[in-house]
Amino acid sequence: MRSKMTAQHIYQSLRSMILDLELAPGSRFTETQVADYFQVSRTPVREALQRLEVEKQITIRPKQGCFVRVVDIARIRDYYDVRVAIETLAVRLACVHMPDAALRELATQWDPANLFFGAESSDRIKLAEEAFHIALAQGSGNEALVRYLTDINDHIRVVRRLGWPDYSSIEDTYAEHHDICRLMLNRDAEAAEACMLQHIRKSQTRADQLTLAQLSEPARNPFAGTALQ
Amino acid sequence: MRSKMTAQHIYQSLRSMILDLELAPGSRFTETQVADYFQVSRTPVREALQRLEVEKQITIRPKQGCFVRVVDIARIRDYYDVRVAIETLAVRLACVHMPDAALRELATQWDPANLFFGAESSDRIKLAEEAFHIALAQGSGNEALVRYLTDINDHIRVVRRLGWPDYSSIEDTYAEHHDICRLMLNRDAEAAEACMLQHIRKSQTRADQLTLAQLSEPARNPFAGTALQ
DNA sequence: CGATGCAACGTTGTATACAACAGGTGAAAA
DNA sequence: TTTTCACCTGTTGTATACAACGTTGCATCG
Known part of the structure; x- marks a missing residue:
């Protein structure tokens, strides 16, 4: 087609x-x-x-x-607030509906023990991080939830893009994702929710540290010189 | 323009x-x-x-x-689940940001004492009901939240349209809206959230009672005979 | 010198013509 | 009778021409 x-x-x-x-x-x-x-x-x-x-x-x-x-920093805060509500609901629902196999696969992928094997590129990590959260939303079996979370991601991606300062935060991400998967495998919705909440709030502090200077730094318009070709 | x-x-x-x-x-x-x-x-x-x-x-x-x-009843359940998460967040935020004047206005509008004055039409009530929830979302000061709630309303409107069986549920709606406003005026976020949750869940039970027969009853395509005019 | 009006230009809004493709219909062959 | 295949119709996808409107710059007037 x-x-x-x-x-x-x-x-x-x-x-x-x-x-x-x-x-x-x-x-x-x-x-x-x-x-x-x-x-x-x-x-x-x-x-x-x-x-x-x-x-x-x-x-x-x-x-x-x-x-x-x-990019308005205040608006990013807004999206983060909604994201917390959306993703904690996703975890709660996925705790009920997501099969063990899918959760085990995610847990393996984010096992801190596997962190040093790949020497993953930073860009790849950022994509995987987003995919992890989308995967949980899909595991909830709630399509509307996936749709809204996708929209949220599109509006806060600049944080993942710019606000991932050091290596230790990557380690933390692996550990937190792994913990969430383990708690969900135990079908402990409350603990998993709490863990997800902390995980997102930590990401939000990175967002808050973004300055306007960082956000308005790149420029150039790809379409500027097209008429000449 | x-x-x-x-x-x-x-x-x-x-x-x-x-x-x-x-x-x-x-x-x-x-x-x-x-x-x-x-x-x-x-x-x-x-x-x-x-x-x-x-x-x-x-x-x-x-x-x-x-x-x-x-219209898929399972999907409507999905939207209701998301709606609960979105609207409880809206109440929590609006408890902080919404000025007393706006809340008092809503409280007056939904005061059960005013219920019998207008002898409001059923359609008008349904519109007002939706407007009430949107107003609270706007009071949160979070635009993304308003956007998502609007989208949710567009997908569950069939419930408001068909699933409003009796007069007592209208009375209940007035009372619940009034209670929510009062609690918010007291800046009691937790109680207001709980009240909103109950309010939405009650609406959801109406949604669950909708049958497929009700949903697929009307027909006719307004565009069918346009070529003749 | 400042304000105002006007005209030319750039940009999107709309209408229309054509292309590409999915699906149904019919006839012909097995 | 059943199957196959070619063709025809309907529908959307794309390109292009034209219309309407906002913007900007300049000239003119006060």
């Missing part, structure tokens, strides 16, 4: 650019620029942009252009 | 039709049908439909058509 692949591709590409800060927050671009960049017409570009606007990743100002969402 | 009014209007109209069950769940329609119905081209229609698809109100099957989402 090749239908709608163009719009989908553009959507995912733009989304990655925004989440990875390749497009500077607050910067402006136009539909035509993106269309020229991807060598397509404006139609599939518009579809991608409209979806990104619904997700509040960009703002489309009529007759003016598209603007990448600005 | 008249820009984008067409697409916006079509989006809101379609959304209302779906939420009010004027479009039968599972029924099929095409972009052209909607375009003819509203006397516009397919372009703004597509924008509205794509947004509805993101919100999971419809499914667009390439080269086949658009299908109104089917």
